[in-house]
Amino acid sequence: MKIAFIIFNDITWLDLVGIYDPITxxxxxxxxxxxxxxxxxxTNSVAxxxxxxxxxTKIKTSLEAYDVIIVPGGYGTRTxxxxxxxxxxxxxxxxxxxxxxxxxxxxxxxxAGFLQGxxxxxxxxxxxxxxxxxxxxxxxxxxxDGNAITAGAVTSSIDLGLYLCNKWxxxxxxxxxxxxxxxxx
Amino acid sequence: MKIAFIIFNDITWLDLVGIYDPITxxxxxxxxxxxxxxxxxxTNSVAxxxxxxxxxTKIKTSLEAYDVIIVPGGYGTRTxxxxxxxxxxxxxxxxxxxxxxxxxxxxxxxxAGFLQGxxxxxxxxxxxxxxxxxxxxxxxxxxxDGNAITAGAVTSSIDLGLYLCNKWxxxxxxxxxxxxxxxxx
Numbered sequence: 001m002k003i004a005f006i007i008f009n010d011i012t013w014l015d016l017v018g019i020y021d022p023i024t025x026x027x028x029x030x031x032x033x034x035x036x037x038x039x040x041x042x043t044n045s046v047a048x049x050x051x052x053x054x055x056x057t058k059i060k061t062s063l064e065a066y067d068v069i070i071v072p073g074g075y076g077t078r079t080x081x082x083x084x085x086x087x088x089x090x091x092x093x094x095x096x097x098x099x100x101x102x103x104x105x106x107x108x109x110x111x112a113g114f115l116q117g118x119x120x121x122x123x124x125x126x127x128x129x130x131x132x133x134x135x136x137x138x139x140x141x142x143x144x145d146g147n148a149i150t151a152g153a154v155t156s157s158i159d160l161g162l163y164l165c166n167k168w169x170x171x172x173x174x175x176x177x178x179x180x181x182x183x184x185x
Numbered sequence: 186m187k188i189a190f191i192i193f194n195d196i197t198w199l200d201l202v203g204i205y206d207p208i209t210x211x212x213x214x215x216x217x218x219x220x221x222x223x224x225x226x227x228t229n230s231v232a233x234x235x236x237x238x239x240x241x242t243k244i245k246t247s248l249e250a251y252d253v254i255i256v257p258g259g260y261g262t263r264t265x266x267x268x269x270x271x272x273x274x275x276x277x278x279x280x281x282x283x284x285x286x287x288x289x290x291x292x293x294x295x296x297a298g299f300l301q302g303x304x305x306x307x308x309x310x311x312x313x314x315x316x317x318x319x320x321x322x323x324x325x326x327x328x329x330d331g332n333a334i335t336a337g338a339v340t341s342s343i344d345l346g347l348y349l350c351n352k353w354x355x356x357x358x359x360x361x362x363x364x365x366x367x368x369x370x
Contacts, residue, residue: 020198028235050222052224055240155343180338
């Protein structure tokens with residue numbers, strides 16, 4: 001399984017790292033050995049507004065080789081939903097098995113057309129902005145509808161990561177990873 | 186107040202980003218306006234073992250100008266405790282008001298001598314390794330003893346961040362930030 005972690009300017013880093021931590025543990029704790037991932041962006045450099053910048057491992061590379069894309073949120077999503085280049089790049093994931101988002105990352109999945117006819121969620125202050133992109137906005141913390149799995153605000157990223165650990169490697173793997181992370185949520 | 190977020194190779198990024206998120210919200214949500222921070226390292230590049238690399242904003246810069254240092258954990262700490270250059274660099278924070286750690290970051294504070302005579306904690310699997318550096322190892326999630334504040338494993342980083350929001354800006358600020366992050370822990 002090959003995962004693309006999508007990053008962009010004005011991202012909320014905890015949206016990314018909250019899910020990155022348990023997902024990468026699936027591999028390095030030996031639960032899924034054929035797991036691979038890249039840190040993918042559409043721009044050469046990626047930073048939030050507060051000084052933290054991360055280096056993408058793939059830049060403007062088509063997403064068609066990935067089984068899974070994971071899209072965090074952040075203030076950058078407000079302008080990216082109108083950025084044709086970025087959205088068309090996201091659409092190269094149209095054959096992926098799962099399109100996954102945290103927080104306002106669902107607005108990006110929505111703008112790419114990946115939530116059409118589906119139930120989805122987002123940051124609790126953005127429910128209205130998600131409506132045009134999907135069939136039904138849910139207030140649940142994690143919403144799975146076919147190949148779209150969306151989560152709520154910021155720290156739900158950790159819950160979603162553990163949810164996916166359970167889905168892909170079973171309850172025991174998820175419980176072991178949760179314990180290692182000492183997660184009480 | 187000026188904070189140095191310390192990063193190093195083989196860091197656990199969630200240890201950093203879990204506390205970085207609520208602390209930076211103290212400023213951008215308007216609770217503490219004169220808050221500043223840097224991402225400080227002793228090496229030119231900083232990456233974990235799994236592909237995620239972050240750019241320091243200060244490299245080998247003395248830490249004496251900072252009021253607070255925040256030291257995350259990760260496998261890198263196992264070798265760094267014996268790295269004289271790195272530990273001497275950490276010691277340049279000897280006049281700081283607070284030396285703060287998450288997870289095995291406390292081993293680095295310990296190696297720098299910052300936990301002498303104090304109660305402290307670390308990742309639950311590393312209690313034995315912390316013993317030589319401090320007066321008493323605690324199993325609490327967050328331990329404050331004078332200018333040393335240490336937290337337990339990985340996700341305790343978020344709890345510590347909210348603890349500091351409360352300490353530095355009051356209960357209402359911490360509750361508002363917790364709600365914005367939608368944290369259930």
